[in-house]
Amino acid sequence: MTRTSAEPVILCERIWKLFGDHPDRYFASLTGTPDYEKIRGDGYIAAVRDVSLSIAKGEMLVIMGLSGSGKSTLVRCMCRLIEVTAGQVRVEGFDIGGLSEKALIDLRRSKMGMVFQNFALLPHRTVLQNVAFPLEMRGQDRVERHDRALEMVRLVGLEGREEYFPRELSGGQQQRVGIARSLAIEPDIWFLDEPFSALDPLIRREMQDEFLRLQELLGKTIVFITHDFDEALRLADRIAIMRDGAIEQVDTPDRIVLEPATDYVRKFTEDVEKARVVHATVLARPLEDGEASDAVRDGNPIPGDSTILALARQLVNDHREFIPVADANGAVTGLLPRTEALAVLFGEQP
C-alpha cells in the first residue's frame, strides 16, 4: 500500500492565491482567516485558501473537488506558473518563489512535467513535433529527440499518426499527445490536470495502468486532478478534497470514506460504495500480545490488501467473530471484526 518515503518533494506552507485587482494590497489588509464569501464580497476570488500540504517522494496525490474549487490553480502554484499571493512552496527543499528565471527554467526542464486540462497543443506542429517540443527546448539533438518522441507516441497508441496536426485529431487523441509530451522528458514530478477526461473507458484504463507501472518502476511523484472517484481510488495514495479554495481533508481513500473530517467530505463521498474502497487491514484491529499464535491456529487468514468487496463471499460464509488478516508475506498482522466488515459491505452506518 505505501509506496512512499518520508522526505517531502513538494511542500506547500499556508499558500493563498487571490484573483482580483490588487490581490497583494488586499491580502495585506486582511486579518484573521476570513471566509470565502467575505473575500468574494470584496470583489476578489480566493482560488486557493490557506493550503498546507506535503507530498512525499513517490507519492500519488489525487486532488478532487467541484468545478471552480481551485484545483488547477493550486497545481499552478506548485510549479509557479502563477505566483502565490502568500505562503511558500518548496520543491525538493528549494523555495521556488525565490528561484531566478534561469533556475526555474532548469528545474522545469529537468524535473517537471504537466498535462493540461485543455491539452494545450501547438497548432502548427505535428504530433511528433509537439511531443518533441520539451526536448527541443532542452536543446537535445534532432535524431535523439525524434527517436524519443516516436517512442512516446507509440506508448500512447498513436502510432501511424505522427505526422498529423492537432486539428486532424479527435479530442481523446489530442489528450494522448499531451500525455506523451509530458512523458518525453521523464519528469520526476508530474502534474496531471484531468489528463484522462477525454478518453474512452478502455484507453483510460490502459493509461491508468501505464501510470501505475511508471510510478512503481521509476518512483515518480504525481499530483493528479480528476473528477472521477473510481479513477482516484485506483491511483491515489492520498486524496485531497478541495472546496472553495481550501483543502477539507487529505487522507488515504479508506480513511476519507470511513472517517470524513467534515460534513462536506461526508456528502462528497456519500455515493461511494465503501466496500470497494476500504481494505481489510484498515478495519482490522492490531494483535494484542500472545494473540498471534491463536490467530494462526484459528484457520486461514485473509489478504489484508484486498477490499471488503473482494472478500465479500468469504466474509459472508466465514463464521469466525474475528478473522485473521495477513500482509503480503503471509504474516498475520491483525484481526478483522466480522460484524464491522459486514456493516461496511452492506452499507450500514457503523
Add this chain to the structure above:
Amino acid sequence: MTAIVTGVGAEGNIRAEPDARIRIGRWIILLAVLLAVGRFALPPSLVRPPEWLVWPFADWINFSFNFVKDDLGFIHVTRAFAASVEWLLDVTANLLYGRNRWPRIGPIPWTTIAVTAAVVGYVLNGWRLALLSGGTFVWIAVMGQWRWSMETLSVIIVAAPFSVCLGLVLGTAAARRPWVERLLNPILNIAQSLPHFAYMIPVVVFIGVGPKAGAIVTIVFATPPMIRMTLLGLRKVPSEIIENGHMCGATRWQLLRFVRIPTARTEILVGVNQVIMQCLAMVVLASFIGMPGLGQKLLQLLQALKIGRSVEIGISIVLIAVWLDRCTKAWAQRQPVHFHRDSTWLDRHRILVVWVGLVLLTLAVAQIWPIADVVKRSQALTISKPLDGAVDWVIVMIDPATQWLRGFLIRYVLIPMRDAYLWLPYVSVLLLLAGIGHMIGGMRSALVCAAFFGLIAASGWWDRAMITTYMVSFSVVLAGVFGLPLGIWAAGSKRRSDIVLLVCDTAQTFPSFIYLIPVVMLFGVNDVAAIGAVVTFGTVPMTRYTIEGLRSVPESMLEAADMSGASRFQKLLNVRLPVAFPTIMVGVNQTVMFSLFMVIIAAFIGTQDLGQEMQRALSSTDVGKGLVLGLCVAFMGLMVDHLIIRWSSERKAALGID
C-alpha cells in the same frame, strides 16, 4: 427569443441615465441653432475663429522638425537608412526589369516570373489562384506594361518586409509591456486616420523624392496595421499553450519564437495581407513624390484625359491588387496538411520539382525566342483604340445626361450646401457637435467632439475644413442612399449576398486612385467627379456592412417575428434593420473614413478643400502645414469614429448581441 428578452431587460436598466444625457444634448443643440439663427447679431469673433484663437501649430512643428533633423543630426540616420533601402531597391530593380545595377544578372524573363507566380498561386489555393496569378503577369507583359509594373512591385517587395518586421517588433513589445501599448495606441489611432499625403511631406524633407522616398513612405504608412494585428494575435494565444511553453522550460526568446508567434500565425498573416495592400495603395499614390511605376503613368494619362490607356493601366493595378490580396489571404487561411508517412521525398516536394522544371524550361525558351524574355513596346498589344472608341461612344450617348446632372448638382446642391456650411458660425458648429456628443455618450463625448473640432478651428483652416466636411457629409449620405438598398436587396438571399460581398471585397482591395478613372471619364475634372469618386469608394463598405448586419440577425428572432405574423416588410422594418443597425453604423464609420481619404486624394482633380492645401504643402515641402492639415482630417475621422463606436457598442449591449 432569449436575446430579445434580455435585451429589453438591459435597456430597462440603463434607461434613466440616457434620458438625462439626451435632454441636456437637446438643450445644447437648441443653443447652437439659436446662435446660427442669430448669426447677424453675433460678434465676428464668434462667427469665424478670431486671430488670437489661431495658434501657429505649423511653425512649432517646423521648428521641432528642423531641430530633430539638423540639430540632432537625425537626417544622417534617415539618409543612411534610405541608402540601404536604395541598395535593396536596386537589386530588385535589376532582377525584375534589368536596371543596370548590382548583381547585373537581370532581367529575369517575364515567362519565368509568370510561371513562378502561377506555382505560388497553385500551392496557396489551387488552380484558380494559379490562373489568376499567371494571368496577371501575362496580361502585364503582353500589354507592354512590364517595366512600370515591376517598378511598382519592386517597391512592395522591399517595403513590405520592413513593415512586417517593424510591426512584429512593435506589436510584440506592446503585447508584452502595457506601457508600450498605452503609448502606441493613440499614435496608431492618429496614424491610421492621417491621409496619405500627410506622410509624404516629412519623407520628402528627410529623403527627397524618387523611388527610395516612395519606398520609405510606404514602409511608414503600412506599419500600423501590422502592429495592430500582431498585438491582437499575441493576445489571443490561449494561456494554457503559453503555460505549457513555460513547463517545457522555454526561455523568453524560445517562448516567443516557438510558441507565441507561430500560434498567432493567422492574425499575423492577416496583418501581412493588410501591409501588402496598404503598400500597394501607397506606392500608387507615391507618384506624387516622384515614384515611377504604374501610379505615375496613371497620373499622367489621367491628367491628359487619355481614358483608353488609363483604363489599361487601371486593369493592371486592379489585377495586381486582387492577385496580392487573394494570395496573402489564402496564405493566412492555409492550414498545414500532413503527408502520408511512407511518402518519398519526391512525393513531398512534387511542386518544387515542377517549379524548377518550369523555370528551367522558360529560361531555355527565353534564350531561343526573345519575346519570351522581354516584350518590347513595339510588340505589345493595346486595346486603347477600341476602348477609346467605346468610351467616346458611351460619352456621346450619355453626355446630355451627365451634363445635366453635373450642372444640376453643382448649381442646386453642391454650391448651396457649401455656402451653408461656410455660413454657419463656428461656435454653433462646435455646440452642435457637442450636443450630438452629449446625446450619444454624455459629457465625455461632448468634450471629445468639441475638442477635436476646436483644434481644427485653432489650426486656422476652418473654411477649408468646412468644405471637406460638406463634401464628406454629402458623399456619405449618397453612399447610404445607394449602399443601404443595395445591401438590403443583396441580403435577401444567400447567393446574392455571397456575390455582392465578393464584389465588395474585391473592390475594397483596389487602390483608391483607381476609382478616379471612371468618374473622370464620365464627368471630366471637377467637383462632381470628385464627389462621384468618393461616393463610389464609400458605397462599398456601406453595402458590405449592411449585408453583414442583416445576415447576422439571429434566426430565433426571425422565427419569433414569423410566429407573430409579421409580413416581410414589417419584419425588415421592425426586426432585421433595428438589430442590424449597430453593424450598419460600423459601415457608416468606414464610409466616413474612406470618404475622407478619397476627398483628399481627389484634390488633384480640382477641389478647394484641405486636400488642395495639402497638395500645395507637398509641392513646397512645408512639413508643418502638411501635418496640421493632415491632423485636421484625422481629427474629423477620429471624432466620427468615437461617436459611432460609442453608440454602436452601447446599442449592441442593449440588444444583447456582440
